[in-house]
Amino acid sequence: MALDDVDAGFRRGTMTAVMGPSGSGKSTLLHCAAGLDRPTSGRVLLGGTDLSRMSEKQLTELRRDRVGFVFQAFNLVGALTVEQNILLPSRLSGRKPDPAWVAEVVERVGLVRRLRHRPSELSGGQQQRAAIARALATRPEVIFCDEPTGALDTQTAAEVLELLRAVVDESGQTVIMVTHDPVAASYADRVMVFADGRIVQDMPQPGVRRIAEQLAALGRRRPVAAREG
Structure with a gap:
């Protein structure tokens, strides 16, 4: 079972890091919360909207208008330039982007000189930065990030x-971020630790040292086969 009786709420205007071993349910939580996957039971609420009652078309429109998602595999459109990828959600929704905000996002992710390049011409880190800029460009209510700094060098990650x-x-805005990195998690207001599809720790602003200690303790309690799965 990917998620086992998980009951979690995320306050508007906060940043939450979701951590845990591989296979513990972190990415499944993100996909269900963002309306990418449907849980077999229970409900997912975005504000007052019940995602379980929505059609696929309605979910598509909700994700386009209210949600930003940074995928671990980038999911950029290869035929489009970096600039076109970043502006794609706005183009699909028919809403004019805020040029000043888009320019700020592009500058802060370090892609000012790469806007005319295609994804195949970028490094993995640059592709991740383009994916992050795309997720931020429309100012969504919630931004879901699956290992957003995994392909980045230390300075760019910071x-x-x-x-x-x-x-x-x-x-x-609200950010929910899956990460294996205690330093990345320390930027969050709250850290949730998953194991075997359940929340085993829920810590407010724990700091790098405590995060690392909790992950180490969790690893010691789990069998070797489970840690490697």
């Missing part, structure tokens, strides 16, 4: 995390 932190603090 800049991306500061940008995610800023959209929470300055714009009141």
